[in-house]
Amino acid sequence: MGITKSEHFTDEQNELAVLAKAIGHPARIAIIQHLIKVNSCVCGDIVNELPLAQPTVSQHLKELKNAGLIRGNFEGNAICYCLNEEGFNKIKGFFQHITSYLENKKNQCC
Amino acid sequence: MGITKSEHFTDEQNELAVLAKAIGHPARIAIIQHLIKVNSCVCGDIVNELPLAQPTVSQHLKELKNAGLIRGNFEGNAICYCLNEEGFNKIKGFFQHITSYLENKKNQCC
């Protein structure tokens, strides 16, 4: 059916999935890495960085923004993008949970 | 066209994307959370936990396994699953990088 049964999962599970899914594309990883490198930049810079057409980059930026992972502010007729701490904080806790679990358990399976 | 242009991105970007994408579904988040809770369990337990049919759960387990996030060992005629530290370590570094960047930068955008 192709439709995820979101209503059967908890809000937390759905939120984490939305965040991870947004990160789960190499172009969006590249955008995040570039924003870390230059701190903030206008959309056109990202178009020049990536091997993708402008509408495609715009779409990836939109998805990152919808997930709460980046922010965009108008700066003249351009839009300045940067990472959004809020989104990353939400998923950070999940990975810290996993990490501390994995550190404490015996490293054998079953 | 629906096909990701993986060949235009770095190996690291593609690897991170594969891992994040595998995590990016509520059912797979639920599986990871359950494995943390019970340490390890057979597939049937997960089928009972999730609101999904057995073939669907099997498919999600396969994706997590392919991404290197879980392992499965035969245990009689059942298969015992648990988290795979290796996969989570790969993505851990990425989030630590982001976290330390966000902690050090001024919290304003552009």
Place this chain on the structure above:
DNA sequence: TATTTATATCGTAATATTGCAATATAAATA
């Protein structure tokens, strides 16, 4: 060995994602 139990695979329908050309929008500038 026939049956049961546990899991995987196949096939398929419904939906989502990716990518881009064409076009729209909106601010800056000539």
Place this chain on the structure above:
DNA sequence: TATTTATATTGCAATATTACGATATAAATA
């Protein structure tokens, strides 16, 4: 105000994902 510059949106084709019934496989057990 007409043009340029920067970004978003629309529409569409190609591909991927999600879900599950039916079925296959493989170990355990009667």
